[in-house]
Amino acid sequence: MTHRLPIAAALLLALAGPSAAVAGPAPLAAQGCVGCHGPEGRGAGAVPALAGRDAAELQALLNAFRSGDRPATIMTRIVPGYSEEELAAVAAHFAGLR
Incomplete structure (x- = not known):
């Protein structure tokens, strides 16, 4: 029974379609910012x-x-490690937080 939850989550992600893939990287990439x-x-x-x-x-x-x-002391060292897509996702993520 415990195996059904991960399968259900994967199915929901698959059904969410391409828009979920675009929004996906933002929370992970944004984790580096909150520190x-x-x-x-x-x-x-x-x-x-x-x-x-x-x-x-x-x-x-x-x-x-x-x-x-x-x-900047830190940002000029951090930002080059992200792709353009990740930077766009981070910007969109934080812009969406109100």
Whole structure:
């Protein structure tokens, strides 16, 4: 009986279709952000909040960290480890949190 739950979860994911695959990476990729940016990216001390900010703004900031146009102590080391798709998913994830 305990084997049915994972099978049911897999079936639900399969039935969810392609949109679930696009949304899937965001929570996993976003986990790296909450260590500094606080739970759900709501900010922590001097570290700015990400939750509820515009997705295009967040993606532009991430790209600026990646290119070195926006200097930072940590972000310029972290962002290059993510693909463009992961960065877009992270930006969309935090933009969707209100």
